[in-house]
Amino acid sequence: MITVSSGDPCSIPDVLGEQLKRTGLSSSRSAYWNDRKHALSCHRMKPALFSVLCEIKEKTVLSIHGVQEEGPPSAQLMRLDNMLLAEGVSRLERRGRGGSAAAASAATPGGCPNDNSLEHSDYRAKLSQIRQIYHSELEKYEQACREFTTHVTNLLQEQSRMRPVSPKEIERMVGVIHGKFNAIQMQLKQSTCEAVMTLRSRFLDARRKRRNFSKQATEVLNEYFYSHLSNPYPSEEAKEELARKGGITVSQVSNWFGNKRIRYKKNMGKFQEEATIYTTKMAVDTTKVGGLGSQASCPSTPSSGSSGPFPLTSAGDALITLQTLTSLRPAPVGGGLQSQARGGWQGAAPPASTTSPAGDLSSVNSDASN
């Protein structure tokens, strides 16, 4: 009885000989293996050996049949692909190295704010970096996969001269190789997704990127707030103007006023000094301009008039009083503002944006000029 190991010893010298030839290492050893190979192929037992190998092969193929079925691409892989596509990472596929920079700068990740802040450009640069690394690694894996597949295919074809190797078997082996490389690719995709997620959370989470407003923005907002203390609800137009002057967005203006109203109401005592500063400043500005020009520093509300939902004994009036008093003595505005504010917008429903606050500077100015 002839026993043959699954390693198929007959083919080994053959393959080695070929490899030695390819790598230029053929020498006396190569000649030795060629002799051996020739001896084996001419051996009188070769047909018997080959038939035994065929039998073994048949059994082996039967035993592994059913295990080799390749399932559909996993849901996880699809999720990763979708995520990379959504993040703009896998858009460059098959585009080559040249177009990566342009495409990187053009790509806008989903959910990304469309402002042109420095953080945003930094985000894009880092995303582009991740994208380039991803594609470079992907290309490496694909090339390695191709090379390995070719190598194994050649190997099996060589072996098929000495042992039974069916095209199906080669196909299966190629499938196995692709499966292994796909697993590696999935890891690459997974880590790329993680990197993108980390980047997103770091750069795009608004809470993380919170920056204090510039001094100018704060001043513009405070000036408006304290000069409209009786009705600190800027209209859309006023918000836009404040946003423009402060170099911030309209929604930031809205946020600021929302926070300011709440915090002022909660702790008016704390804001007395600030109120004094700003109302004094506004009063001085108004006096300087002669009662007509203060609109330049304080956006007006859409309409004017004192028929708003708040009593005239408001902070707006306090400002008027203050303007008069400023020229006479240091402004003792604090208590007045506080008491008036308490009876003003606090607790009252916010007025429609089109209504004009009693303390609107335009009306103040006209009053003052009168």
Add this chain to the structure above:
DNA sequence: TTTGATGATTCGTA
């Protein structure tokens, strides 16, 4: 490191 200030977000409401 702690703490107050502050911009942003979320949720309920009118």
Add this chain to the structure above:
DNA sequence: TACGAATCATCAAA
């Protein structure tokens, strides 16, 4: 839909 209230997360000064 805008607002108030509560809360979160970060900044910056002590």
